[in-house]
Amino acid sequence: MDQLLVALDVETGQRARELAAALEGVAGGFKVGSRLFTLEGPELVRALGARGARVFLDLKFHDIPNTVAQAVDAAAQTGAWMVNVHASGGMPMMQAAARAGREAAQRLRRPPPILIGVTVLTSMDDAVLRETGVERSLMNQVVVLAKMAQSAGLDGVVASPQETASIRQACGEQFVIVTPGIRGASAGADRNDQVRTMGPAEAVRAGASYIVVGRPIIAASDPRVAAEGIVEEMTRR
Numbered sequence: 001m002d003q004l005l006v007a008l009d010v011e012t013g014q015r016a017r018e019l020a021a022a023l024e025g026v027a028g029g030f031k032v033g034s035r036l037f038t039l040e041g042p043e044l045v046r047a048l049g050a051r052g053a054r055v056f057l058d059l060k061f062h063d064i065p066n067t068v069a070q071a072v073d074a075a076a077q078t079g080a081w082m083v084n085v086h087a088s089g090g091m092p093m094m095q096a097a098a099r100a101g102r103e104a105a106q107r108l109r110r111p112p113p114i115l116i117g118v119t120v121l122t123s124m125d126d127a128v129l130r131e132t133g134v135e136r137s138l139m140n141q142v143v144v145l146a147k148m149a150q151s152a153g154l155d156g157v158v159a160s161p162q163e164t165a166s167i168r169q170a171c172g173e174q175f176v177i178v179t180p181g182i183r184g185a186s187a188g189a190d191r192n193d194q195v196r197t198m199g200p201a202e203a204v205r206a207g208a209s210y211i212v213v214g215r216p217i218i219a220a221s222d223p224r225v226a227a228e229g230i231v232e233e234m235t236r237r
Helices: 012-022 034-040 042-050 065-080 090-109 126-131 138-152 161-171 200-206 223-234
Strands: 004-007 029-032 055-061 082-086 114-118 155-160 175-177 210-213
Touching: 004 223, 012 029, 012 034, 012 042, 012 223, 029 042, 034 042, 034 055, 042 055, 042 065, 055 065, 065 082, 065 090, 082 090, 082 200, 090 114, 114 138, 114 175, 126 138, 138 155, 138 161, 161 175, 161 200, 200 210, 200 223, 210 223
Parallel strands: 004 029, 004 210, 029 055, 055 082, 082 114, 114 155, 155 175, 175 210
Antiparallel strands: none
16 A cells, blocks of 8 residues: 555664565555664665665754755655655745755656655644744644645645645645554554544545554554554545
């Protein structure tokens, strides 16, 4: 199922490779986040790509435009299929990221990475957002950032499934929406630090282009069976 991205939130590159091998043909791609990338570096991204896996490099770049442009260029060199930046970094930063992705692709003679902007972290609610000085409602802030990302030339955003319908209305059907922290039915109420989430089928119905699932798959006694169960849930529309 191409829409299922598995978060390789593990401690070693060896375990990440084992999971990628076990989930081949079931997962549509794999997310490499800050912990694993810090431990294993770009060689892991290259190794996963060499075996044909699509890698979502989830490092959430957020810095001055030139620094983010350089980071996106470096990410493209690893062969990452998808890369994200924080939309709250502003229009110039996102424009620099989009330009860097295109230019790196031309230089490397490969397709550009899908570039997406992180809107509001799914661990946040309205109260936490207000503490950061944002007076808009969480929903409005997500839509504003999504429209900014689209105007800046990004391909899509990261957002909770609770906001996807509004993003679709504002940005259209071709805009990529990635929804993290999805929990399968077997996870019950175990949402860990995810405040705004849904189940796999709900998220897809709500308009997600891709869903990201971590713990319910990678911590299962049989990750492949768990992933197949998530895919089955996703088809119940």
